[in-house]
Amino acid sequence: MSSVLNSKVPEGPLAEKWEKHKFSVKLVNPANKRKYDIIVVGTGLAGASAAASFGELGYNVKAFAYQDSPRRAHSIAAQGGINASKNYQNDGDSTFRLFYDTIKGGDYRSREANVYRLAEVSTNIIDQCVAQGVPFARDYGGLLDNRSFGGAQVSRTFYARGQTGQQLLLGAYGALNRQISNGKVKMYNRTEMLDVVMVNGEAKGIITRNLITGEIERHSAHAVVLATGGYGNVFFLSTNAMGCNATAAWRAHRRGAFFANPCFTQIHPTCIPVSGEHQSKLTLMSESLRNDGRVWVPKEARKGLTAKEALNIPEEERDYYLERKYPSFGNLVPRDVASRNAKDVCDEGRGVGPSGLAVFLDFADAINRDGEDLIRSKYGNLFDMYMQITGDNPYEVPMMIYPAVHYTMGGLWVDYNLQTTIPGLYAIGECNFSDHGANRLGASALMQGLADGYFVIPYTIGDYLASQPYEKVGTDHEAFDEAEKTVNDHLDKLLNINGNKTVDEFHKELGKIMWDYCGMSRTGEGLKKASGMVKELKEEFWKNVKVVGTADELNQSLEKANRVSDFIELAEVMIQDALDRAESCGGHFREESQTPEGEALRIDDEYSYVSAWEFTGNGAAKLNKEDLVFENVKLTQRSYK
Amino acid sequence: MLNLLNEAINRTGIKADKTIKNLNMNLTLKIWRQKNQNDKGGFESYQVSDVSPDMSFLEMIDVLNEDLVKEDKDPVHFDHDCREGICGTCSMVINGRPHGPKEGITTCQLHMRSFSDGDHITIEPWRAKAFPVIKDLVVDRTSFDRIQQAGGYVSVNTGGAPDANEIPIPKRIADEAFDAATCIGCGACVAACKNASAMLFVSAKVSQLAMLPQGQVERKTRVEKMVAQMDEEGFGACTNTGACAAECPKGIDLSNIARLNREYIGAKLKSENVS
Numbered sequence: 001m002s003s004v005l006n007s008k009v010p011e012g013p014l015a016e017k018w019e020k021h022k023f024s025v026k027l028v029n030p031a032n033k034r035k036y037d038i039i040v041v042g043t044g045l046a047g048a049s050a051a052a053s054f055g056e057l058g059y060n061v062k063a064f065a066y067q068d069s070p071r072r073a074h075s076i077a078a079q080g081g082i083n084a085s086k087n088y089q090n091d092g093d094s095t096f097r098l099f100y101d102t103i104k105g106g107d108y109r110s111r112e113a114n115v116y117r118l119a120e121v122s123t124n125i126i127d128q129c130v131a132q133g134v135p136f137a138r139d140y141g142g143l144l145d146n147r148s149f150g151g152a153q154v155s156r157t158f159y160a161r162g163q164t165g166q167q168l169l170l171g172a173y174g175a176l177n178r179q180i181s182n183g184k185v186k187m188y189n190r191t192e193m194l195d196v197v198m199v200n201g202e203a204k205g206i207i208t209r210n211l212i213t214g215e216i217e218r219h220s221a222h223a224v225v226l227a228t229g230g231y232g233n234v235f236f237l238s239t240n241a242m243g244c245n246a247t248a249a250w251r252a253h254r255r256g257a258f259f260a261n262p263c264f265t266q267i268h269p270t271c272i273p274v275s276g277e278h279q280s281k282l283t284l285m286s287e288s289l290r291n292d293g294r295v296w297v298p299k300e301a302r303k304g305l306t307a308k309e310a311l312n313i314p315e316e317e318r319d320y321y322l323e324r325k326y327p328s329f330g331n332l333v334p335r336d337v338a339s340r341n342a343k344d345v346c347d348e349g350r351g352v353g354p355s356g357l358a359v360f361l362d363f364a365d366a367i368n369r370d371g372e373d374l375i376r377s378k379y380g381n382l383f384d385m386y387m388q389i390t391g392d393n394p395y396e397v398p399m400m401i402y403p404a405v406h407y408t409m410g411g412l413w414v415d416y417n418l419q420t421t422i423p424g425l426y427a428i429g430e431c432n433f434s435d436h437g438a439n440r441l442g443a444s445a446l447m448q449g450l451a452d453g454y455f456v457i458p459y460t461i462g463d464y465l466a467s468q469p470y471e472k473v474g475t476d477h478e479a480f481d482e483a484e485k486t487v488n489d490h491l492d493k494l495l496n497i498n499g500n501k502t503v504d505e506f507h508k509e510l511g512k513i514m515w516d517y518c519g520m521s522r523t524g525e526g527l528k529k530a531s532g533m534v535k536e537l538k539e540e541f542w543k544n545v546k547v548v549g550t551a552d553e554l555n556q557s558l559e560k561a562n563r564v565s566d567f568i569e570l571a572e573v574m575i576q577d578a579l580d581r582a583e584s585c586g587g588h589f590r591e592e593s594q595t596p597e598g599e600a601l602r603i604d605d606e607y608s609y610v611s612a613w614e615f616t617g618n619g620a621a622k623l624n625k626e627d628l629v630f631e632n633v634k635l636t637q638r639s640y641k
Numbered sequence: 642m643l644n645l646l647n648e649a650i651n652r653t654g655i656k657a658d659k660t661i662k663n664l665n666m667n668l669t670l671k672i673w674r675q676k677n678q679n680d681k682g683g684f685e686s687y688q689v690s691d692v693s694p695d696m697s698f699l700e701m702i703d704v705l706n707e708d709l710v711k712e713d714k715d716p717v718h719f720d721h722d723c724r725e726g727i728c729g730t731c732s733m734v735i736n737g738r739p740h741g742p743k744e745g746i747t748t749c750q751l752h753m754r755s756f757s758d759g760d761h762i763t764i765e766p767w768r769a770k771a772f773p774v775i776k777d778l779v780v781d782r783t784s785f786d787r788i789q790q791a792g793g794y795v796s797v798n799t800g801g802a803p804d805a806n807e808i809p810i811p812k813r814i815a816d817e818a819f820d821a822a823t824c825i826g827c828g829a830c831v832a833a834c835k836n837a838s839a840m841l842f843v844s845a846k847v848s849q850l851a852m853l854p855q856g857q858v859e860r861k862t863r864v865e866k867m868v869a870q871m872d873e874e875g876f877g878a879c880t881n882t883g884a885c886a887a888e889c890p891k892g893i894d895l896s897n898i899a900r901l902n903r904e905y906i907g908a909k910l911k912s913e914n915v916s
């Protein structure tokens with residue numbers, strides 16, 4: 001069954017695979033690179049770094065983003081930091097340790113060779129960024145500083161105050177700008193990719209919509225790279241930016257790219273709770289807060305309890321449930337465990353705040369112990385942000401937090417070269433599935449995006465291009481006609497339904513179904529129910545959605561409708577995937593598969609595979625399995641008791 | 642008082658979220674509507690009712706837009722993305738001030754508890770020759786990108802960089818460079834300036850790279866090229882009123898403009914470029 005999927009992992013010992021591979025892939029000689037055109041869709045960390053590097057190598061690049069500037073990609077919002085096994089702290093870090101932590105953190109559902117390579121090139125990323133002028137935090141000796149993050153026992157996280165993503169993205173944006181000014185990259189802002197053009201089974205171009213004029217445009221190239229980010233907005237509410245979408249990846253999937261592990265989503269435990277129906281997105285409060293904050297709810301249900309009232313709840317009526325259940329890790333259990341437990345206490349009716357969907361994160365003890373000044377110096381900006389959003393002062397009353405969708409480990413299936421199942425179509429950054437298995441460790445997404453863009457794809461794409469004729473497929477090819485027509489038909493259909501429910505209403509309903517049945521905790525029965533509900537929602541959407549305006553102008557209502565139509569289809573595969581995987585692993589908790597103590601139970605004998613879903617067009621995707629083989633690590637069950 | 646009220650209400654079994662209802666507001670919005678770049682545009686008034694103080698400013702507009710769509714009207718178009726104050730996309734002049742009445746935040750971080758029942762709120766796009774209006778509150782800021790493309794980077798190719806710790810950088814300098822680097826490129830500085838000058842924006846990048854050892858090689862050409870591009874885009878002159886820094890949501894300091902001026906004069910004195 002797995003014969004369709006060839007991961008192309010090179011032979012040989014783990015530590016030598018990448019070096020060997022770089023030597024064995026075909027090269028395009030420097031003078032010939034200018035004869036090849038590459039399309040890069042997305043200019044976040046992954047896309048900007050790839051486009052800049054391609055330009056430097058001599059390829060002709062066209063890059064696309066839906067925002068008005070590459071600097072606004074959602075990578076800009078990453079706060080905490082980026083991992084690299086520099087071992088500057090002399091605390092025993094190494095390529096192997098970073099590899100091991102990442103594989104284990106991913107609950108043994110990722111590919112060894114890819115993860116090892118990620119760890120290997122991590123150190124080059126830091127060198128590259130410093131050379132670009134990225135102002136990482138430094139110690140008093142002038143050397144780079146590190147902090148520690150969840151899932152690791154060494155200090156390997158490089159950071160720029162609480163704005164690491166911003167600084168890294170602006171570095172990559174600078175490199176991209178340099179290639180734009182050299183004429184090697186042509187940048188298309190406010191342009192959304194709506195289809196991949198397939199010629200003889202290979203990706204040879206894309207169809208885009210100019211978001212200002214509405215113009216549908218054709219772009220042809222020798223290869224296409226998708227760097228379009230994650231799909232967390234399936235859930236409507238998430239920590240992602242409003243425009244984050246699955247459209248590029250989904251349309252590629254419809255053209256034949258397999259979608260891997262779609263049900264693996266990361267729910268971050270510490271976000272500001274929903275405050276009402278109007279809520280449009282959720283704000284992350286850094287994981288680092290759990291170093292000093294204590295999580296609790298009242299022992300007896302007290303619906304509607306406010307943060308101020310919490311001060312009157314005596315110690316013996318409080319349940320510090322993480323400290324109680326996990327005495328050795330306490331409040332610092334991994335993200336998935338912390339999230340699930342918050343959900344459980346709220347399901348028991350012990351949640352707090354107006355909605356009952358919140359728990360306290362209390363700094364009173366830390367402030368008593370260390371003083372307000374020290375706490376301010378550590379978390380001042382987060383406390384301010386919290387105050388700004390909620391109106392509560394966390395120096396005086398406990399914070400209220402609740403888990404929120406944050407990151408998607410699933411994505412387009414790629415081989416070791418980061419090529420999808422469509423020849424000539426690559427996927428990098430959060431939009432592929434490659435390195436994080438069933439759970440991503442903090443500070444590893446930035447690392448992966450930049451590893452893919454700066455240090456992996458510039459090599460591996462040559463292997464494909466070297467076998468391609470210089471002559472490009474013309475945009476008058478019938479494949480472009482067909483793809484353009486598909487896009488136009490889709491948009492026309494959306495505009496002509498003229499129903500009476502808004503796009504946001506559908507999106508919120510979809511989000512609620514997914515959150516309730518395919519969120520922090522899943523059951524076979526619930527998933528089956530959700531599957532039916534999404535099917536109904538899809539039918540209703542195509543009969544009753546209301547989109548105003550026309551296709552040939554800036555039309556944000558149409559943009560949203562288009563994206564939501566893809567989210568609905570993606571949701572169906574997420575549910576199918578979650579249903580197939582009747583084990584618990586990482587962020588995917590199947591209630592049927594738990595230990596007697598109620599912890600996640602992985603079933604390695606049956607589920608050590610990557611699920612790669614193939615589009616069939618008949619409503620149910622087809623499952624292809626890539627078996628995961630572990631030669632360098634021993635599989636263990638995680639325990640944090 | 643409110644605690645007691647809440648408790649009383651809890652006992653009667655009414656949901657707690659009902660208790661905050663009495664704080665909700667009715668507001669009158671005066672919003673700039675402009676169909677496209679060629680349209681003249683003008684203000685239109687809208688009533689919004691039952692606005693919760695917990696809503697963000699943009700969520701309040703979302704609610705208005707939902708209503709407009711239901712009435713078959715074109716929703717108010719505005720730029721926004723991350724909604725947590727870092728992407729620099731949102732851009733509204735609220736009651737005459739870029740990003741609204743509160744200091745140190747972007748429009749998306751503004752919450753309705755900063756307003757009161759019965760308020761009239763005027764909402765306009767950034768206004769500057771170099772930021773033409775595209776539609777309603779959406780403006781074209783690609784001029785900012787072109788300034789960065791002119792030289793806002795260190796020319797280093799991927800690969801071959803020396804070890805990151807090879808050149809130590811004093812913490813004070815790294816911190817100062819970081820402060821300048823936190824500019825989000827939103828354009829509030831331009832919108833706040835009576836001359837629509839982009840000096841604060843340009844100075845942030847010039848300062849960051851002028852302070853760091855990695856930026857030294859291109860230090861002179863960078864400042865010349867970026868300033869030349871800024872002028873070409875039609876941004877106005879700086880007359881040191883400080884309005885830019887006062888409205889900057891990220892607190893980019895005016896001292897950066899002083900540094901930009903020094904860098905520029907220094908570069909021009911020894912210029913190898915024929916300009």
Ligand SMILES: Cc1cc2nc3c(=O)[nH]c(=O)nc-3n(C[C@H](O)[C@H](O)[C@H](O)COP(=O)(O)OP(=O)(O)OC[C@H]3O[C@@H](n4cnc5c(N)ncnc54)[C@H](O)[C@@H]3O)c2cc1C
Binds near residue numbers: 076165
């Ligand atoms: C609040 C928050 C904090 C985080 N903090 C951290 C952290 O501390 N450390 C860490 O390692 N990770 C963190 N992450 C995760 C990390 O930021 C992301 O996974 C990563 O930045 C994704 O980068 P990317 O380049 O793959 O995608 P993105 O940065 O999302 O870029 C996507 C690009 O694709 C474009 N695009 C999308 N769809 C289309 C389309 N159809 N047509 C054209 N263009 C399109 C967009 O315009 C954009 O340019 C955080 C994430 C969030 C949400």
